[in-house]
Amino acid sequence: MSIATHVNPSGGADVDSPVARSRDMKDYHERFANYYDLFYESRDIAGEVKQAIELIAPGTDGNRRGLRVFDFGCGTGSHAVEFAGHGFDVVGYDIAEAMLAKARSKCATLDHPPQFVGGDINGVIERFGGESFDCIVSFFNVLNCIPSVPEIARHLAALRTLLKIGGRGLLAVWNGAASLADQPHPQVRRWTDPADRDREIIRFMVPELDRINQVCRLNYQVLTINRRTGAFEEFQSEHDIHLLTPVHYRHLLATSGFQVLREFPQGRSDDPLTTDDWFATYLVQ
Ligand SMILES: C[S@@+](CC[C@H](N)C(=O)[O-])C[C@H]1O[C@@H](n2cnc3c(N)ncnc32)[C@H](O)[C@@H]1O
Numbered sequence: 001m002s003i004a005t006h007v008n009p010s011g012g013a014d015v016d017s018p019v020a021r022s023r024d025m026k027d028y029h030e031r032f033a034n035y036y037d038l039f040y041e042s043r044d045i046a047g048e049v050k051q052a053i054e055l056i057a058p059g060t061d062g063n064r065r066g067l068r069v070f071d072f073g074c075g076t077g078s079h080a081v082e083f084a085g086h087g088f089d090v091v092g093y094d095i096a097e098a099m100l101a102k103a104r105s106k107c108a109t110l111d112h113p114p115q116f117v118g119g120d121i122n123g124v125i126e127r128f129g130g131e132s133f134d135c136i137v138s139f140f141n142v143l144n145c146i147p148s149v150p151e152i153a154r155h156l157a158a159l160r161t162l163l164k165i166g167g168r169g170l171l172a173v174w175n176g177a178a179s180l181a182d183q184p185h186p187q188v189r190r191w192t193d194p195a196d197r198d199r200e201i202i203r204f205m206v207p208e209l210d211r212i213n214q215v216c217r218l219n220y221q222v223l224t225i226n227r228r229t230g231a232f233e234e235f236q237s238e239h240d241i242h243l244l245t246p247v248h249y250r251h252l253l254a255t256s257g258f259q260v261l262r263e264f265p266q267g268r269s270d271d272p273l274t275t276d277d278w279f280a281t282y283l284v285q
Helices: 018-039 045-056 078-085 097-105 121-128 149-162 246-255
Strands: 068-072 089-093 115-117 133-138 163-174 187-192 199-210 215-226 232-242 260-265 279-284
Touching: 018 097, 018 187, 018 199, 018 215, 045 078, 045 133, 045 163, 068 078, 068 149, 078 089, 089 121, 097 115, 121 149, 133 149, 149 163, 149 246, 246 260, 246 279
Parallel strands: 068 089, 068 133, 089 115, 133 163
Antiparallel strands: 163 279, 187 199, 199 215, 215 232, 260 279
C-alpha cells in the first residue's frame, strides 16, 4: 500500500512507476541512513550494551582487550562504538553501505574504533575465519529484516560458525506471537533537525499485517520541511518485517547449532516472555 503518491514541486517522477520506485528505494536507503539516529534517538544504547555485556561477557571488566565482538546488522554503528568503548575488539557488519558509512563517520576520534564491514555473510566467514569471535550481538530486529526463513537459517548458521565454542550471543528480535495477536498501529512522529532548527521531519508509518505469511509491511513516508523557506522533500518506502514466533526462533537457533540459554522480553532478562512483549531477546551459546 502506498501512503501517498509523490508530490514533487521540482517536477520529478511519479514514484508509482516501477523505474522511479526502484530509484526512489535506493535513494530511500541513503536518506534513511541520514535520519536513522534521529528516528531512534530515544533509545538507551549505552544501557542496551551494558546489559548485553553482563549477559555475554560476565566478569570481564578491566580485562577485555582481545575479546572479539561481532555486531550483526550493526546499522549506524552506535552499539559497536559503545562496545569498543568498553574495551572489546569489535567488528560491525551490515548489508547496507549507507548505514556503514554513517558508522565509520563516528570513528574519526576513537583510539580503538570498531571495524565496519559489508558484503555477504559468507564473505565475512572467509575473511575472519570460523570460531573467530568471543561474542555475537544483534540489536533491533535484524533477523526479521532478512527476506525469507531459509535466508534467516543461512545467516544464523554463519553466525554460529563465527562464534567460538563456549562463546555467547545476544539476538534481539520481534516477538511475532505479540504482533500477530495485536497488529502494529499507524504512527506519526515529528522531529526538529538538530543540525538545522528550521527543518522539521515528519514520519508517517502505516503497517499492513499479513497473518498467513507472517509478515508485517511497514509503509513509511518521510517529509522534511524547511519552516523558513517552505522547501520540502519527501521519500517513501516499505519494509517487510518477518514475524517469527518463539517456537520458530528456538527451532532455527537449535538447527543452526546454537543452544538457547535464555529467552526473555527486551531489557528484562529475568522475566518470562509473554504475548504482551513485542520484542524478545535470545541469549545463546
Ligand atoms: C532495524 S536496523 C538495526 C540496526 C542496529 N542493529 C540498531 O540496533 O540500531 C536493521 C539493520 O539490519 C541490516 N540488515 C538487514 N538485512 C541484513 C543482512 N542480511 N545482513 C546484515 N545486515 C542486514 C539493515 O541494513 C539495518 O542496518
